[in-house]
Amino acid sequence: MAMAIIFKAVNYMYQPNTPFEQQALENISVEIPTGSYTALIGHTGSGKSTFLQHLNGLLRPTSGVIQVGKQAITPETKNKQLGELRKHVGIVFQFPEAQLFEETVIKDIAFAPKNFGKSEEEAETIARRMAQQVGLDDELLSKSPFELSGGQMRRVAIAGILAMEPEILVLDEPTAGLDPQGRLEMMEMFKRLKEEQNLTVVLVTHQMDDVAKYADNVIVLEKGKLIASGTPSEIFAQPNWLVEHHLALPKAGEFALEFEKKTGYKFSTLPLTEVSLAQQIASLLHGGGVHHG
Amino acid sequence: MDIVEIKNLTFKYPQQEVQNFNNFNLKIKKGEWLAIIGHNGSGKSTLVRLIDGLLAPESGEITVSGIKLTPESVWDVRSKIGMVFQNPDNQFVGANVEDDVAFGLENAAIPRKEMLIRVRQALERVKMWEFADHEPVRLSGGQKQRVALAGIIALKPEIIILDEATSMLDPEGRQAVLEIIRELNQVEHLTVISITHDIDEASNAQRVVVLDDGKIVQDDIPAKIFSHGASLVKIGLEPPFSEKLKEELVKQGIEVPDEYLTKEGMVDWLWQLFSKQ
Numbered sequence: 113m114a115m116a117i118i119f120k121a122v123n124y125m126y127q128p129n130t131p132f133e134q135q136a137l138e139n140i141s142v143e144i145p146t147g148s149y150t151a152l153i154g155h156t157g158s159g160k161s162t163f164l165q166h167l168n169g170l171l172r173p174t175s176g177v178i179q180v181g182k183q184a185i186t187p188e189t190k191n192k193q194l195g196e197l198r199k200h201v202g203i204v205f206q207f208p209e210a211q212l213f214e215e216t217v218i219k220d221i222a223f224a225p226k227n228f229g230k231s232e233e234e235a236e237t238i239a240r241r242m243a244q245q246v247g248l249d250d251e252l253l254s255k256s257p258f259e260l261s262g263g264q265m266r267r268v269a270i271a272g273i274l275a276m277e278p279e280i281l282v283l284d285e286p287t288a289g290l291d292p293q294g295r296l297e298m299m300e301m302f303k304r305l306k307e308e309q310n311l312t313v314v315l316v317t318h319q320m321d322d323v324a325k326y327a328d329n330v331i332v333l334e335k336g337k338l339i340a341s342g343t344p345s346e347i348f349a350q351p352n353w354l355v356e357h358h359l360a361l362p363k364a365g366e367f368a369l370e371f372e373k374k375t376g377y378k379f380s381t382l383p384l385t386e387v388s389l390a391q392q393i394a395s396l397l398h399g400g401g402v403h404h405g
Numbered sequence: 406m407d408i409v410e411i412k413n414l415t416f417k418y419p420q421q422e423v424q425n426f427n428n429f430n431l432k433i434k435k436g437e438w439l440a441i442i443g444h445n446g447s448g449k450s451t452l453v454r455l456i457d458g459l460l461a462p463e464s465g466e467i468t469v470s471g472i473k474l475t476p477e478s479v480w481d482v483r484s485k486i487g488m489v490f491q492n493p494d495n496q497f498v499g500a501n502v503e504d505d506v507a508f509g510l511e512n513a514a515i516p517r518k519e520m521l522i523r524v525r526q527a528l529e530r531v532k533m534w535e536f537a538d539h540e541p542v543r544l545s546g547g548q549k550q551r552v553a554l555a556g557i558i559a560l561k562p563e564i565i566i567l568d569e570a571t572s573m574l575d576p577e578g579r580q581a582v583l584e585i586i587r588e589l590n591q592v593e594h595l596t597v598i599s600i601t602h603d604i605d606e607a608s609n610a611q612r613v614v615v616l617d618d619g620k621i622v623q624d625d626i627p628a629k630i631f632s633h634g635a636s637l638v639k640i641g642l643e644p645p646f647s648e649k650l651k652e653e654l655v656k657q658g659i660e661v662p663d664e665y666l667t668k669e670g671m672v673d674w675l676w677q678l679f680s681k682q
Contacts, residue, residue, distance in 0.1 A: 155575060156545035261446055288573055289491060291445040292602050292643040318575040360576045363646040367668060375676050386646070390653030393675065397659065397682065 115181040115200060115279045115312060117144040117167060122176035124162055124336075136162040137173070138336045144329070149306060149313045151323040151344075154333035155358065160284075160316050163333065167282055167314065168201035169194040180280070199228055202278030206285050208269035209262065217243070217260070217268050218253040224276045235275075242271040245308075246301060263294040274305070281305070282314045299326060324348070324362035324384035332359070348384055364389040407468075408564060408596050409433040409456060414465035416455060425451050426619040429465070435563075438590050438597040440607040440627070443616035444641035449600045452616070453566050456598075457486050470563055484513070487557030489570040493549035502528070502544075503537040506556045513560060527559035528552075531585050547578020554585060565589065567599040571606055583609060604631070604645045608667075615640050632665035647671040 124137035137159050144150045154160050165171040166178050169185045178185040183197045205211075214220035221239035226232065243253055246267040252260065257268050266286075273281070283302065287295040303326055306313050317323060323330060323344055330347045332340040334357060340347055348354065348365055361369070362384045372378055377396055383389035414429040425448050433439050441449050454460045456467060458479035467474040470485045490496060499505030506527055510520045528534040531551040541549060550570055557565060565586065571579040587609060589595045601607055613630045615623040617640065623630060631637070634648040647668055651661040659678075666674060 155577075263445060289569070291641045292638045293444055293641070295643075296638065358577055364650075367646060367650065367672070370668070370672050371675060374672050375679055377679065386649045386653045390650060390657050390659075393654065394657035394659060397679065 116146045116179075117280070117312075117314075118179040119143070119166075120177045120179070122166065122173045122178060124159075124166070124171060125174040126162075128174060136336050137166075140176070140333075140338050142331055142338055142341050144312065144314060144331070147310065147312055148329040149303075149315070149327045150329040150331060151327035152314060152316045152331050152333065153318070153320075153323065153359065157335065158333040159336040160333055162336075164203065164282055164284060164314070164316065167280070168198050168203060170203075199276055200278055201280045201282065202273040202276050203282040204270055204273050204284065204286055206288060208273070208286075209257075209265035212257040212265060212269055212272075215256060216254050217248065217257050220257050220268055221271045221275050224272055228276065238275050238277070239271070242274045243268075245274060245305060246271045247297070263290055263298075266290070266298070278311070280312045280314065284316045285318070286315070287319075302326070320348075320360050320362045321364075321385075324364070332357070344384055345381065348382065368392075406435045407432045408435040408437075408470050409598075410466075410468040411456070412466045412468075414455065414467065415463045416451065416460065416465075417463065418451075424619065426455075426462075429619065429621075431614070431621065433596065433598065435596055436590070436594040437612060438599070438610045440610035440613045441598065441600045441616060442602065442607060442613060442630075442640060442642045444639070447616045447641060448619040449616055450568055451619075453488070453568060453598060453600060457488060457566065458482050484560070485563045486566060487554075487560060487562040487564070488566045488568060489550065489553050489557065491569040491572055493546045493553065493573065496553045497541040497549070500540070501537070502533060502539050502541060502552050505541060505552060506559055509556050509560050523559045524555075527555040530558055531555045532581075545575075545578060547574045547581050550574060550578070550582050551585065554582065558589070562595070564596045564598065567597070567601070567606075569600055569602070571601070571603060579603070579605070602641055602643055604643050607631075607642060608645075628665045632663070 119140045119142050122137055122140040126134045126136055152160055152163065162171060166173060169189060172185055172187055172189055175187060180197055180201065212220050214223060218236060218239050221242055222235040225235040225238045248264065248267050248271065252264065257265055287298050290298060299322060302313060305311060315327065327344055330342060330344055331338065332347065339357065348361055351361060351369060354361060364386050365382050365384050368379055368383050368389055379392050383392050411429060411431045414426050415424060416426045417424045443449050451460065455462055456469065458474055469482045472478050472481050474482050497505055498508050503524055506524045507520055510523060525534060528537055531554050533548060533551050533555060536544065536548065571582050574582065583606060586597060590597045599606055599610065607613055608627050610627055613625060613627050614621055615630065631645050635644055635652055637644040647666045650671065654661050662674060
């Protein structure tokens with residue numbers, strides 16, 4: 113099923129018609145294409161978490177429409193109309209391990225499919241498969257989730273979301289607090305899951321290197337407004353614009369600019385990952401570039 | 406002079422069978438900035454909790470600023486140490502920023518007149534005085550960590566311990582926090598112990614200790630540690646960008662120097678390489 117997400121003129125107001133009224137999303141119109149790996153970036157208070165909570169109707173817009181596949185979410189949409197949608201959109205919130213509660217790992221992962229009407233046996237089969245998908249050893253499945261390390265607990269929580277077999281996987285800073293090895297493994301895992309299960313991924317992150325390495329689509333929010341959307345190379349093409357909006361370049365891009373300044377050489381397109389930077393340096397060295405020096 | 410001295414420390418968590426630390430020794434000099442790195446589970450956080458007396462060793466001796474850590478002296482020891490933790494949201498007690506900074510001073514029974522002065526000075530120090538009457542929930546992660554730091558500065562500790570204190574911040578927030586720590590270390594000669602996976606934070610240190618399984622596996626200056634390149638990820642540190650680039654250049658058939666280069670050093674080296682063309 114195609115599950116593109118389309119925001120049409122979406123406004124969201126916290127505590128409307130009170131002195132505490134605060135506009136969290138302002139006239140947002142944007143599309144998250146089916147099968148894309150979309151990065152959502154912006155500072156604290158930019159509206160990222162409010163945006164996320166609209167993806168499965170945890171929040172309904174104050175005005176405007178969010179179309180997710182066939183389901184439209186409007187200010188009038190009732191909770192009970194959203195049950196079907198919520199099976200398709202799995203959201204991994206920050207520090208998801210804080211939400212583990214079952215006696216064993218396998219029960220925790222099987223909770224969602226059981227809740228969505230699968231038999232005990234079916235739910236457990238799905239849970240075993242998902243545990244394998246996220247790299248949890250079989251021997252861990254009968255343990256209490258609270259005996260596991262932080263990184264393992266997070267994998268259990270993510271397997272629990274995957275067990276809903278969603279088509280859209282939403283990740284809110286999924287690697288916060290993990291060590292570099294754990295971060296790398298987790299990001300590679302999402303990449304693999306996306307490819308194997310044909311997921312649409314929406315990732316909230318501060319790590320511009322991850323945006324450059326994994327995403328093919330970027331949405332930038334600032335104070336509740338959409339200020340840019342496009343491919344990573346489009347978003348990172350204008351360093352001055354980034355500085356104005358207090359956004360960083362990926363490290364490779366920063367390095368490339370310093371290299372250009374110092375040497376007078378010019379890259380044909382600004383490299384955003386170390387792989388493409390090294391390739392471009394090699395091709396310049398072998399005479400493939402234009403020398404402005 | 407050593408401000409922290411750990412001798413023959415042995416410790417294990419009650420529910421665990423293996424020792425977390427066995428005959429562990431470490432000395433930290435006054436005014437030093439020491440970075441402790443290691444993968445999750447290597448014992449970093451346990452170690453600083455032992456130094457702060459939040460955990461008690463089975464045997465061995467910990468001395469902080471000349472005071473031997475015992476159940477009786479633990480409060481004296483803690484008054485020498487300020488700790489900043491990872492999650493900025495878990496550290497607030499006050500209804501607004503000013504109250505939050507005042508909380509520790511009230512606990513320490515500082516007279517109100519002096520308290521007001523110290524709160525203001527501390528908040529000015531971290532450039533958060535203009536937010537004095539703000540609710541903590543409205544602040545960004547970086548601002549929250551700066552308020553947490555102000556709470557510590559107001560208590561005038563000798564040692565600041567950062568337990569992955571910048572790991573949840575965006576790059577701007579991280580820079581702002583590190584800037585303050587650099588000042589405290591360089592101008593006021595506070596001893597800094599920072600647990601981190603972040604190369605920028607570790608590169609501020611004069612000394613890096615690598616922990617694995619409760620043992621010190623390396624103890625050196627940052628440049629020496631950073632020259633390990635991609636294998637750094639195994640010991641819990643994000644490899645510096647210049648090391649990652651070197652590896653990709655090698656794949657492109659370009660010969661690279663062995664020693665660690667900073668970003669500037671790397672640009673200079675490439676410039677020379679291009680000049681020789």
